[in-house]
Structure formats: structure tokens, C-alpha cells
Amino acid sequence: MNSWILFVTVLLACAVEAVEALTIVLAAGTGRHWGSAVQGTLAALAALAATVAALGPAIGLIPLGALRLVVGTLLLVFGLQWLRKAVLRASGHKALHDEAGAYAKELAAARGAAAGGRGMVQDWYAFTLSFKGVFLEGLEVAFIVVTFGTNQHNLPVAVLGAVAAVAIITAVGFAVRAPLARMPENTMKFVVGTMLTAFGLFWSVEGAGAHWPGSDTALLALVPAVAALALGYVALLRRVPAPAPATPVAAASVEGRVA
Amino acid sequence: MSRIRAFAAFWYDFVIGDDWRVALGVVLALAATAGLVHGGVNAWWLLPVVVAALLGLSLLRVVRAARQS
Numbered sequence: 001m002n003s004w005i006l007f008v009t010v011l012l013a014c015a016v017e018a019v020e021a022l023t024i025v026l027a028a029g030t031g032r033h034w035g036s037a038v039q040g041t042l043a044a045l046a047a048l049a050a051t052v053a054a055l056g057p058a059i060g061l062i063p064l065g066a067l068r069l070v071v072g073t074l075l076l077v078f079g080l081q082w083l084r085k086a087v088l089r090a091s092g093h094k095a096l097h098d099e100a101g102a103y104a105k106e107l108a109a110a111r112g113a114a115a116g117g118r119g120m121v122q123d124w125y126a127f128t129l130s131f132k133g134v135f136l137e138g139l140e141v142a143f144i145v146v147t148f149g150t151n152q153h154n155l156p157v158a159v160l161g162a163v164a165a166v167a168i169i170t171a172v173g174f175a176v177r178a179p180l181a182r183m184p185e186n187t188m189k190f191v192v193g194t195m196l197t198a199f200g201l202f203w204s205v206e207g208a209g210a211h212w213p214g215s216d217t218a219l220l221a222l223v224p225a226v227a228a229l230a231l232g233y234v235a236l237l238r239r240v241p242a243p244a245p246a247t248p249v250a251a252a253s254v255e256g257r258v259a
Numbered sequence: 260m261s262r263i264r265a266f267a268a269f270w271y272d273f274v275i276g277d278d279w280r281v282a283l284g285v286v287l288a289l290a291a292t293a294g295l296v297h298g299g300v301n302a303w304w305l306l307p308v309v310v311a312a313l314l315g316l317s318l319l320r321v322v323r324a325a326r327q328s
Contacts, residue, residue: 069289074274076285080310081276084317093322136269201306208289209296210303222307229311233318240322 003157005219006148009199010161013144013192017137018169024133026173032126039121040130047131048138052146069207071147076200082193083230089186091237141166151203194230198222278320284313 029037088094121127141162149158202212202219212218275282288309295302 073285073289076310077274077276077282080281080285080314080317081278084278084281084314084321087314087318088321093325197310201310204285204289205292205303205306208292208306210292210301212303225307229314233315237318237322 003154006152006154006157007161007164009192009195010144010148010158011165013196014141014162014165015169016189016192017140017144018166021134021137022169022173024137025130028126028129028133032129033123034126036121036123036126037130040127041134043127044131044134044138047135048142051139052142065207065209067207068151068203071151072200072202072204072207074200075147075196076204079193079196079198079200082189083197083226084193086186086190086193087230087233087237090190090234091240093237093240148199151199190230194223194227198226201226278317280320281313281317284309 025037025041028040085094145155145158145162149155152158198219202222205212214221285306288306292302292305295305
């Protein structure tokens with residue numbers, strides 16, 4: 001696979017996770033206490049680094065065929081989840097993922113929680129909220145980096161993609177100090193779901209012992225084929241009237257965000 | 260006990276998600292692919308066909324459920 005395709009795939013996938021983590025940290029910092037939110041973020045990053053350092057190298061010991069089968073299956077199932085939600089949102093059958101709404105919800109919950117600190121942490125709630133958000137989303141980033149990097153024998157490029165995504169999202173987030181509502185997350189999820197599904201298909205079939213016609217170049221056909229399939233389902237579902245409460249945004253306005 | 264349950268629920272949601280039938284269908288299709296390969300058939304085409312059907316059926320279930328509620 002071209003290094004640029006690997007870089008862009010990892011960057012997009014990790015950017016989605018970074019947006020979600022940043023929304024939680026911003027809510028904890030704005031609603032409660034910035035110092036504790038930052039402490040929670042740093043603690044989560046340290047815990048994440050320790051987890052990846054402990055478990056990451058073990059992946060290299062597994063035979064490539066078995067690794068491709070397991071990782072490909074996981075990516076495929078994971079990608080289909082994203083693609084399914086993206087298709088439902090794009091066709092108006094599910095509300096668009098609203099980062100502004102998620103931010104407001106987290107903020108209200110943070111403000112309503114009881115105050116209190118432990119040791120060096122002034123506000124335990126802000127600390128744990130940030131820790132949880134960064135650790136869980138970071139785990140997904142680590143999963144994407146390790147699987148893509150190991151399978152393509154190019155871990156440095158995968159790491160670079162993830163670092164670039166986190167750096168860009170963090171810089172943008174702290175510059176505007178608001179949830180990244182303007183970022184078309186649903187479009188990104190559609191693209192990422194397509195990429196994960198295509199790569200999952202490729203690796204899991206290879207892991208099962210079959211061989212794609214054209215070997216690695218089959219990916220060049222698989223990615224657009226998966227995208228075309230998903231867009232086809234969007235077009236089909238738009239013909240079906242969506243239930244009123246699930247469609248706060250008219251299908252017409254969604255068109256520009258997914259196309 | 261509740262922590263173990265929460266841990267299991269997190270991983271179930273992380274890997275399987277909203278529709279377990281999709282995950283099961285993928286695993287069964289891969290097993291069938293491996294079986295066909297073992298029998299001498301290069302069945303690279305099986306999983307893409309099954310995945311297209313699984314995604315369509317999963318979407319159909321959501322739409323039908325929404326209509327009935």
C-alpha cells in the first residue's frame with residue numbers, strides 16, 4: 001500500500017477519535033476545573049503509553065496470516081458499524097452526530113456533579129471525566145495505529161498519521177476553545193467507515209487463505225466499491241420516509257456533507 | 260461484579276456494536292471462505308458479497324424497527 005494512503009487513512013480515523021476525546025476534555029475543563037482536566041488528560045496519556053508499550057510488541061510475535069485474519073475481522077466488523085451509522089445519518093434515518101449537543105450534555109453533567117478533590121487533584125470529577133475520555137478514545141487510536149502499521153509493515157507512517165491527527169485536532173480545539181461542531185464528523189465517519197471496511201475485507205480474506213486478484217492493487221478497487229455500495233444504500237434509504245423524531249436535519253441538507 | 264460487567268459491556272460495544280448479526284455473519288462467511296480455500300477454491304469473492312448483504316439487511320432492520328415504533 002502506498003505510504004500516503006496509509007498516512008491519510010490513519011489520520012482520518014484518528015481525527016474522529018481525537019474530536020470525541022477533545023469534546024469531553026473541553027467540557028470537563030470549561031464546566032469544572034481546567035487544571036484537573038489537564039491532569040486527567042496527561043494521566044490517561046501515560047496509562048495509554050504504558051498499555052501500548054506492554055501489549056504492542058506482542059502483536060509482532062503472531063504469525064502474519066493469523067494476525068491478518070483476526071485484525072481484518074475486527075476492522076471489518078468495526079468498519080461496518082461506522083458505515084451503517086453513517087448511511088443511516090446521511091439518509092435521514094438517524095440524527096446527525098452533534099458535537100455541540102454532546103458538548104452541552106457533558107457540560108451540564110459536569111456542572112451538576114459534586115465538587116471535591118483528592119491529593120494533587122483539585123477536582124476529581126474533571127480529572128476522571130478527562131481520563132476516561134482520553135483513555136478510551138486513545139485506545140481506539142492505538143488499535144488503529146498498531147493494526148494498520150503492523151499489517152503494512154510501516155508502523156512509523158501509521159504513528160505519524162495518528163500524531164498529526166491528534167496535533168491538528170488539539171491545536172484547532174484549543175484555538176477555538178469550543179466543541180468542533182464545524183468539523184463535518186459524519187462525513188469523516190463515512191470515509192473512515194469505508195476505509196476500515198475495505199481494509200478489513202482485504203486482510204480478513206487474505207488471512208482466511210484466499211488471494212485477491214491483483215494482490216495489493218485489489219484495494220484500489222475495493223475502496224471505491226465499498227464507497228459506491230454505501231452511497232447506493234444512502235440513495236435507496238432516502239426513498240423511504242424517515243420517522244419524524246429521528247430526523248432533526250432535512251435529508252437535503254445532509255447531501256453536501258456526505259457526497 | 261458490576262465492574263466486570265461494565266468491562267465486558269465496553270468490549271462488546273467496542274467490537275460488536277448495535278447489530279450482533281453482522282459480526283456473526285462476517286465470522287461465518289470467513290469460516291466458509293477458509294473451508295472453500297481448503298477445498299481448493301480461491302473464494303475471495305464470498306466475503307464481499309456477504310458483507311454487502313449483511314449491511315443491507317442491517318439497515319433494513321433499523322428502518323423497519325423505526326416504522327413499527
